[in-house]
Amino acid sequence: MAELSGKYLVGVYDDDDTVLHAVPRLRKAGVKIKEVYSPFPIHGLDEALGHPRTRIGIAAFMFGVTGCCCALTLMIWTMGIDWPMIVGGKDPISIPNYIPITFELTVLFTAFGMVTTFFISNGLGPGTHFHPRFDVRSTDNKFVMAIDLGRNSMSVEEISRALKDSGAEEVNIKQF
């Protein structure tokens, strides 16, 4: 296997339906797929590839709770404790008046926290633009399936044949 490490077999498809149907077929045949790259999201593809459901929503919720607590703490402390003041007959600590800012900060923390989590968890960020890609057409009109040969017990020919059978119009070998 050592001579195969860093070597990838890249199947290029020209149709999103074909690639979606190819994934379970290939997995059933024992091919371990590294990843599929596409110019737009294909619904059901991550499930077909066996990716676990994203937990980014939990992160988003936690950021939202943080934002909510920060907003309430800020307002209760400044208005009620640090410099209590009655304006327009409203109590220094009056929660209904705090609702708009609490809502805004909850949204702000959720959005920024969630997007930052998204960038970090996907390894995206400025400076990562020399990321190796398997086929440059995967951001245009092709659907590209990458198979790490080092992690597959099947031979190159066998996988190549399986890819072609599943509808790949090209099969290339890439070495990184």
Next chain:
Amino acid sequence: MHVTSPVREPLIQGGKTYADVTEDICRHVEGTPTKEWKIAFGISLLVLAYGSVCLAWTWWEGLGVWGLNKTVGWAWDITNFVWWVGIGHAGTLISAILLLFRQKWRTSINRAAEAMTIFAVICAASFILMHMGRPWMAYWALPLPNAFGSLWVNFNSPLVWDVFAISTYFSVSLVFWYIGLIPDLATIRDRATSKVSRLMYGTFAMGWDGSAKTWARYEYISLILAGLSTPLVLSVHTIVSMDFATSVIPGWHTTIFPPYFVAGAIFSGFAMVQNLMLITRVVYKLEDYITLEHIETMNKVITLTGSVVGVAYITEFFIAWYSGVEYEYYAFFNRMTGPYWWAYWAMMTCNVISPQLFWSRKLRRSITFTFFISVVVNIGMWFERFVIIVTSLHRDYIPSSWAMFSPTRYDIGDYIFSFGLFFTLFLLFSKYLPVVNMAEVKAVIRSTSANLPSKIAGVAKVRQRGAAEPAFNKDQE
């Protein structure tokens, strides 16, 4: 398997393949600026320069250069602010609410509409800074101990809510827009031929590779961002309306303001989207992407929101009478028959009557008429804000302090500044970034397009049966 409806009109015309989409949308980004673009950009810069001189003078001399007086202490500045914020709302509505409602027609227009939101909010924010008089003290609105002592901003005040609402709205919209841009930036990066564009688009594409895992997370966060932005849209204009509604001025403290302002915002925002898209589709030859179907659907939204606004005007009037409060009744009667009657009737004509013409399918699908009505609606919505603000202020409780407002050249110049800023930013956007969301259009092209890039025979059969499609194509011409 995808099935194309033989009954519904295709969203994308012209038999596009995925590669065609990339080619059509990237063309204007990759090509050199056209002569028309250069002329338009030159005019925008001139307008911006003139506006900047007026703005600089406003800040140098102080707000005394405006036509404000002791009675009318708020006029064009707040009118323009509310108008621009309102225009911004359609972008978020298209990207967020229509995403939640799974409206596929949004994909061709969401990018430009979101860009419009960002630029409109920047213009709105410029009026906040302007009317502060001392804009270098703008940070006082932030929750810092005032004058660095121990006194804080008043969190009970709707004006402080506004600071939080607008800045959150702007930041979240910017993030939403940018996240949507990343896959398209990656497409341009991968097609770039020059070193500079590869570096620039590469940096902003952040190493996007379009893997299934990334797309799954991307879709997930887009949905949550849409879920967050939807109440945000409602909250922003609700809070803007509360700036007025929590006061004691007759004509302002109206409980109907929040929903009425939100509907008005969507109304004017869609009109501005129409204006921009009708020009963009011709200039960048995007008639296959922004079709009559899109224009018609937006016109339906304009009719709906225009009707809501009309009902709000009538309700406001009814309540002014029904409340039995003489000051309230006078404020509204005076709007209609007082010295600013022309502004009131301009508002009524533009906002209540003109969108009703869209009940006619022929007019709804007429490009010239749509453009005309969109301009009319934007004028009407400006008058709405003017009427609410100036007519409510110019008649005080004491007749001796009654006054009129007339704008000076600096009021007008500062408004012109915002137009220059808006169009300069929009033209830069439309040249250097894809105006249509390529990834999203590609995702809907299969199920909605008149074309079939796939080899799947089953879909082709369905398509053959769909005899209605050529008729739609004919209609398009």
